[in-house]
Amino acid sequence: MGRDAQHVEAPAITMGLAIQPEVLDALGRVKGADGRGLLARFLYAKPLSLVGSRNLTPALLAEEAAATYAQRLGGLTMALADWTDPAVLTLTAEADAVLLAYQKVTESRIGKGRSLHPIIKWASKRDGAVARIAGLLHLATHADNGWMVPIKAATMAAATEIGDYFTAHALEVFDAMGADPAQGAAHQLLTHLKEQRLSAFTKRELFRGLARSDFPAMTDLDPALVLLEEHGWVRQHPQPSRTGRGRPPSPRFDTHPSVTPPLTSG
Incomplete structure (x- = not known):
C-alpha cells in the first residue's frame, strides 16, 4: 500500500488463550498452519469439562496468595525494567x-x-x-x-x-x-445402533431417530455410514432397480451381529 516497512527489534510475544474445543478443530483445518510450525509453538491444556459438577460457590483467592503474586x-x-541486555x-x-x-x-x-x-x-x-x-x-x-x-x-x-x-x-x-470429522459422527451412529438394538434399518428410519441438531439433513449421514461400512459395522443391501415413478426406496442396512447381541437373563 506504499507504506514504509516497519521493523521490530528483538521481537517477543507471549500468548495465553482460553478457547472452545471447536476452535482447535478449526485450527487443524487451516491450510499450512501445521506445515509452518504455528501449531507446534503452543503448549496445550485440554482438561475434562466440569459442567454438571462445578463448585458454584468457590473460595476466594487468599489475600496472602494475591499479595505474594503481586509482590x-x-x-x-x-x-528488569532498566535492563538493555538480556x-x-x-x-x-x-x-x-x-x-x-x-x-x-x-x-x-x-x-x-x-x-x-x-x-x-x-x-x-x-x-x-x-x-x-x-x-x-x-x-x-x-x-x-x-x-x-x-x-x-x-x-x-x-x-x-x-x-x-x-x-x-x-x-x-x-x-x-x-481426526476425520466423520469419525465422531460414526461413533455417534454406532452408539445409537447399540442403544436402540437396531439389527436392521433403513437410512430414513435411522435419520428419524436422531437429533436434527446433530444431523440436520439426511445426507449428513453418508460419510459416517460409509466409514461404518468400511469397518464392517454395517452392510448395505443392494439397491433394487427402480420401477415406475415416485421416491426411490431408502437404502437398507444390516448391522454386525456384535452390535446387537442376544439378551441374556440373569
Whole structure:
C-alpha cells in the first residue's frame, strides 16, 4: 500500500488463550498452519469439562496468595525494567544433567513408530519449552536476583513434570485436530445402533431417530455410514432397480451381529 516497512527489534510475544474445543478443530483445518510450525509453538491444556459438577460457590483467592503474586511479579518487573541486555540464566551441573536426560527421552520417542512421532514437530520443541518453564519457576522463586543464582536440579525436575503434562495434552489435542470429522459422527451412529438394538434399518428410519441438531439433513449421514461400512459395522443391501415413478426406496442396512447381541437373563 506504499507504506514504509516497519521493523521490530528483538521481537517477543507471549500468548495465553482460553478457547472452545471447536476452535482447535478449526485450527487443524487451516491450510499450512501445521506445515509452518504455528501449531507446534503452543503448549496445550485440554482438561475434562466440569459442567454438571462445578463448585458454584468457590473460595476466594487468599489475600496472602494475591499479595505474594503481586509482590513477586511487580518486583521482577521493576528489577528488569532498566535492563538493555538480556539477563542470562545459568544451570547448575545437576540441572543441566536433568535437562539432558529429558532431551534423551524426547529423542528416543520421536522416531517413526514411537509414542511422540505423531506430534514430532511439537515434540521437537518441548525441550526448549521445558528449559523456559524452568527459568520461569526459578525467577518466581528468586525474583530479586534470579540472574545471579543458577537454576537448581529440583527446579529443572519440576519443569520436566510440567512438560510431561503438556505432552499428554498435546497428544490428545493433535489427535483431535487430525481426526476425520466423520469419525465422531460414526461413533455417534454406532452408539445409537447399540442403544436402540437396531439389527436392521433403513437410512430414513435411522435419520428419524436422531437429533436434527446433530444431523440436520439426511445426507449428513453418508460419510459416517460409509466409514461404518468400511469397518464392517454395517452392510448395505443392494439397491433394487427402480420401477415406475415416485421416491426411490431408502437404502437398507444390516448391522454386525456384535452390535446387537442376544439378551441374556440373569
